[in-house]
Amino acid sequence: MRSKAIFAAAAAAALPLAGAGTATAQEPPPPPAVPTVIPLLPLNGTDVTGTATLTPNPDGSLRVQVNASGMVPNQPHAQHIHGNAEGRDFVCPGPAEDLTKDRNGDGLLSAVDGSAAYGPIFISLTTDGATDSNSALALDRFPVADDTGQVVYDRTLTAEQLPDGTIAHLADLTVVEHGIDVDGNGQYNLDSPIGESEIAQVMNATGVPAEATYPAACGAALGGTPENSGN
Ligand SMILES: [Cu+2]
Numbered sequence: 692m693r694s695k696a697i698f699a700a701a702a703a704a705a706l707p708l709a710g711a712g713t714a715t716a717q718e719p720p721p722p723p724a725v726p727t728v729i730p731l732l733p734l735n736g737t738d739v740t741g742t743a744t745l746t747p748n749p750d751g752s753l754r755v756q757v758n759a760s761g762m763v764p765n766q767p768h769a770q771h772i773h774g775n776a777e778g779r780d781f782v783c784p785g786p787a788e789d790l791t792k793d794r795n796g797d798g799l800l801s802a803v804d805g806s807a808a809y810g811p812i813f814i815s816l817t818t819d820g821a822t823d824s825n826s827a828l829a830l831d832r833f834p835v836a837d838d839t840g841q842v843v844y845d846r847t848l849t850a851e852q853l854p855d856g857t858i859a860h861l862a863d864l865t866v867v868e869h870g871i872d873v874d875g876n877g878q879y880n881l882d883s884p885i886g887e888s889e890i891a892q893v894m895n896a897t898g899v900p901a902e903a904t905y906p907a908a909c910g911a912a913l914g915g916t917p918e919n920s921g922n
Contacts, residue, residue, distance in 0.1 A: 724748055727861055729910035731759055732783060735799045735871050739908035741842075743866035745772075747858045751850030755816055758843055759868055762836040762907060766879060769833050769869040769904060770844070774810035776856025781810035781865045783909035802869060802890040802904045809865040809909055813854060816844060816866075822852050828896055830903060842868065861912055868908040879903040 726746040733739045741759030748754060755772070762768055774781035784805050815826040818834055826832065834844045857864075874883045879900040881887055891899035 727912050729866055729912050731757075731866065731868060731908040731910040733761070733908050734784065734805065734906045737761055737871055737907045739868060741868075741908070743910050745861055745864075745866075745912070747861065748847070751853070751858070752847050753853055753858065754845070754847045756845045757816065757834075757866070757868070758841075759908060760839070760841045762840045762842050762868065763870050763872045763879075763902075764836050764838045764840045764877070766870055766872075767830045767833045767835045767903075768842050768907070769828060769830060770816040770842075771812045771827060771867055771869075772814040772816065772857075772864050773806070773867050774813050774860070774864040776813075776854060776860040776863070778860070778863070779810070780863045781911065782808050783865060783911045784808040797885050799871075799873070799885060799905060801885075801901065802888070802906060803893070805867070805906045805909070809867055809906075809911070813864065814848070814852075814857070816846070818844070818846065822848055823854075828891055828894060828899060828904070830899075836870075864912055866910045867906050869904050869906055871902055871905045871907050873902055873905075 724746050726744050729743045731739060731741045731743060738761040739759055740761055741757065744756040746754040757770060784800055812824045812827045815822050815824065815829065817826050817829055817832040820826065820832055834842050836842045870879065873885050879902040881898065881900045883900065883902050885901040885905065888899040888901040888904040890904050
């Protein structure tokens with residue numbers, strides 16, 4: 692119940708951002724195009740490795756590149772920038788947290804479990820179209836891993852697509868790659884041991900396999916203020 696409240700609040704908080712940003716310039720002015728390279732570390736026993744690279748451009752846009760291997764081959768992988776622009780430095784769940792945050796006892800960290808550390812969905816890293824939190828589960832618009840399990844993504848988000856404060860708070864944010872294969876059958880299925888996605892149900896989407904939404908890897912940008920992380 693607590694998690695549903697958190698995500699309902701996050702969804703509500705995201706709504707005012709949907710139409711914002713057209714008239715308001717980013718404050719402070721965007722820094723020069725210095726890439727922030729974020730190593731992706733495996734979660735839930737995956738072998739995922741890779742990087743997410745965030746590069747702010749002088750025009751206020753943000754180039755996002757993801758290169759990850761060890762993902763479930765030939766499956767779409769939801770991916771998001773998590774966190775917010777309110778000053779908390781979000782982090783990736785550590786090994787100890789894997790158990791303490793695992794509320795349903797399945798031995799894995801669900802997307803909801805992980806959000807305690809890596810934060811709410813901030814930007815959906817879709818391949819085209821909308822990038823707000825309403826696209827968080829748009830599996831038809833997320834990159835599909837190739838048959839070796841590699842995900843390659845490169846999209847420049849316009850200043851208008853970025854929630855206010857994104858560039859100024861890049862160091863606080865996390866990048867999360869989703870999609871695991873618990874039963875080893877090579878696809879996301881509802882009859883896996885982890886069943887249906889809880890976070891999808893919270894977002895009023897039924898019939899989404901939990902395998903599609905459980906986090907496979909997380910990366911945290913360095914340079915924020917960990918003392919405010921609340922952990
Ligand atoms: Cu995510």
